[in-house]
Amino acid sequence: MNAPAPLGLRRAVALADYTTWRVGGAAQWFAEPDSLEQLQALLAWAHGASLPARVIGAGSNLLVSDAGLEGLTLCNRRLQGAELDAGSGVIEAQAGEPIPTLARRAARAGLSGLEWAVGIPGTVGGAAVMNAGAQGGCTAEVLESVTVIDPRRPDHPFELTNSELDFAYRHSRLQQEELVVLAARFRLQAGHDPAELSRRTSGNLHSRTSTQPYQQPSCGSVFRNPEPQKAGQLIEALGLKGLSIGGAQVSPIHANFIVNTGGATASEIDQLISAVQERVQAAHGLALHTEVKRLGPFEGLALAA
Numbered sequence: 006m007n008a009p010a011p012l013g014l015r016r017a018v019a020l021a022d023y024t025t026w027r028v029g030g031a032a033q034w035f036a037e038p039d040s041l042e043q044l045q046a047l048l049a050w051a052h053g054a055s056l057p058a059r060v061i062g063a064g065s066n067l068l069v070s071d072a073g074l075e076g077l078t079l080c081n082r083r084l085q086g087a088e089l090d091a092g093s094g095v096i097e098a099q100a101g102e103p104i105p106t107l108a109r110r111a112a113r114a115g116l117s118g119l120e121w122a123v124g125i126p127g128t129v130g131g132a133a134v135m136n137a138g139a140q141g142g143c144t145a146e147v148l149e150s151v152t153v154i155d156p157r158r159p160d161h162p163f164e165l166t167n168s169e170l171d172f173a174y175r176h177s178r179l180q181q182e183e184l185v186v187l188a189a190r191f192r193l194q195a196g197h198d199p200a201e202l203s204r205r206t207s208g209n210l211h212s213r214t215s216t217q218p219y220q221q222p223s224c225g226s227v228f229r230n231p232e233p234q235k236a237g238q239l240i241e242a243l244g245l246k247g248l249s250i251g252g253a254q255v256s257p258i259h260a261n262f263i264v265n266t267g268g269a270t271a272s273e274i275d276q277l278i279s280a281v282q283e284r285v286q287a288a289h290g291l292a293l294h295t296e297v298k299r300l301g302p303f304e305g306l307a308l309a310a
Contacts, residue, residue, distance in 0.1 A: 070301025
């Protein structure tokens with residue numbers, strides 16, 4: 006590694022501290038950039054050192070291997086900030102901005118279209134990558150464009166429009182391509198009553214927190230719904246609520262959540278995912294695919310997206 010290491014770079018950082026499941030081994034190299042320039046410098050360093058690089062946000066929808074991750078792992082949660090134009094309905098948000106925070110700000114500004122997002126445990130960048138959704142809404146309906154960079158050419162940001170992102174249910178082209186989201190542009194409906202939007206937003210949050218296990222570490226929903234069926238209903242009908250492997254458990258509150266009851270490992274969670282998939286496949290002939298992105302080596306055969 007000939008180039009000097011950028012500021013903020015750390016070795017052997019436990020990723021369990023940066024994922025909502027609270028599991029995962031150490032990153033070989035880790036950093037939390039607080040500016041675009043620092044992010045670009047870190048990616049340039051990794052490319053020059055021939056190291057793989059990836060970006061995580063709030064650490065939801067991620068299952069990080071107990072063996073940890075080689076190369077550079079960047080957490081973008083310090084890259085926050087958003088500008089709202091109440092007249093046009095346009096929002097410009099950085100990738101690390103928490104999507105629930107943005108939903109509340111939009112409601113207070115009389116901008117409708119993000120009320121569903123108040124309970125999503127992720128960032129703007131993650132929402133764009135996953136086409137996050139809830140309560141009948143999704144990112145694709147309100148996202149105009151994203152600004153991204155290729156880690157191999159970090160000095161050349163470029164824009165991808167909604168139509169270029171190939172959005173589908175919990176899918177975008179960003180899941181296949183090694184691009185890093187820097188910012189997103191949303192267009193919401195302006196001119197709504199802020200008090201009414203705030204009430205609706207709060208109602209959506211209450212609905213989620215009262216029916217989902219928010220008090221225990223999880224990744225959010227584990228499985229994609231095999232429409233028109235609902236994954237949680239299929240799992241519950243098989244009596245799998247409460248099924249455990251080690252510290253990993255199918256939530257007794259909502260069957261499409263796997264929770265860390267304390268001391269779970271990524272391997273135990275992965276094994277439980279596979280066990281649920283096998284039971285649903287045997288009973289219904291349906292392959293449940295995960296919303297979760299698995300990073301690092303796993304021995305199991307859990308079906309990914």
